[in-house]
Amino acid sequence: MVESIARVRHIRVTPQKARRVVALIKGKQAEEALAILKFAQQSASEPIYKLVHSAIANARVAADKDGEYLDESDLYVKNAYVDEGTTLKRFQPRAQGRAFQIKKRTSHITVVLSTPEAADAAPVQTKKASK
Secondary structure, three states: OOEEEEEEEEEOOOHHHHHHHHHHHOOOEHHHHHHHHHOOOOOOHHHHHHHHHHHHHHHHHHHHHHOOOOOHHHOEEEEEEEEEEEEEEEEEEOHHHOEEEEEEEEEEEEEEEEOOOHHHHOOOOOOOOOO
16 A cells, blocks of 8 residues: 655645635545646645645655555545645735734645555455354
C-alpha cells in the first residue's frame, strides 16, 4: 500500500471557500479528482489541482523508493482537509478619521492519497474448532 501526503501552506484562499472545493474530491479516484478540479469554477480549484498533482508525484517517488509497483489509476483521495492559516490584517480609511479593518485570510491545505488495502482483497482465515 502506497500513501502520499502533499501540503500547501499560507495559500491566499479563505478556508471556507477552499473547503467547498475540497469536499468535491474527497473519496474520489485521483484522476477523477484532477478532472473535477480542472473544470471547477471556483478560484480555489487551481491550487488544489496542483496539490493533488503533487501528491500523485509524491506517491510515484515513494513507490520507487520502496521498490513497489504503482498503478496511478489505483490512487484515491483518502483524506483532504483545510486548516486556517495566518490572517493578514489591513486597514482601510473611513469617514471622520476612522479605520476599517480588512482581514485577508490564508489556508493550509493537506491532501492524502492512498492505494486500496491489500488486506481487503485477501480472504479472511478463521480458526477451526478442534474436538
